[in-house]
Amino acid sequence: MKNNGLAFVLITTVAMVILGAGLSVFFSRFMNLGGAGTDTAPISGPNLPPQAAPIQEPAAALTYSPPSPQDAPPAIREAVLLGYNILLETGKYATPYVGNKLSCSNCHFKAGLTQGGKNGGLSLVGVGATYPKYRKRQDYAVDLVTRTNDCFKRSMNGRPLPEESKEMTAIVTYYQWISKGLPVYAEIPWLTIKPLPSTHVPDKTRGEQLYGVKCSACHGKNGEGTAAGPPLWGQDSFNDGAGMHKPVNMAAFAQLNMPLGNPDLAVEDALDLADYITAQPRPHFSAN
């Protein structure tokens, strides 16, 4: 009897200790789900799905320098360098697919090897980590081949590259190289155009006057381009299906980058200019 009683007490004590340890592990894990601070622990209950831990991604603080094309390892160096050259001199390295006098780098400065912002043009650093994307509006998935061919068909007023071509492989390999080490689907703050915050109603007439003062010296009186700047409209420029043909995009691009080297346009100036330039004649985009 005495022994039985002692055994019972012992077993109960051991069971309580194990249960207690188990519960404390369970609760400490559970509480940690919300992150470091206990005051941010998620409110949960029997009817609430467990909340996932917020992904710690300091997007604004992301710093990154892309490796230079010349430093690509031997196995991919030839492709990376060809991709780089196609972006810099598109008409020379991808001749049959280009229908105007532009190069990718006229918009994606330095073959996209910048980090956007003032004087950076449209960066391509990190695109290798941000695709494929899904476009709800069109209900289709876009990968970098499709996206690149969009710029060939519209920005370059040309033809799509065959998916398996040496040139397309080179361009995509180049994107991957200049995205090396970035986390897949990271928030990359320097990618994509940010529309200018403004309620200004654009004024074409004022845009035309500004064009003569600020732009025509390099881009030509009729937007045809000069040795100092590529065409902005007319047969040698991008077509009306291009991203740059949208006034919001052109205004944001011009405000950060034009006049080249010394961008000083007020937001209203940029909107007036974009309204004027996108109203000028240019090739028409047809889907087929």
Ligand code: HEC
């Ligand atoms: C000092 C010469 C210069 C001036 C002035 C200038 N640009 Fe440019 N612009 C360039 C050059 C050069 C490029 C291409 C940059 C490159 O290839 O790296 C360019 C590119 C562009 C592009 C994209 C490529 C294209 O042809 O569509 C747009 C749009 C543009 N400029 C708009 C403007 C606007 C608007 C103004 C007036 C506010 C302006 N630029 C003033 C030299 C100039």
Ligand code: HEC
């Ligand atoms: C006339 C200007 C212009 C030219 C030339 C141009 N692009 Fe673009 N490109 C754009 C614009 C505008 C966007 C859309 C940017 C955005 O959505 O923020 C874009 C987007 C892209 C993107 C997707 C970037 C992202 O962050 O999602 C890729 C990739 C790209 N272009 C590749 C090219 C290549 C390769 C060429 C040359 C064959 C080229 N582009 C020529 C204007 C141009």
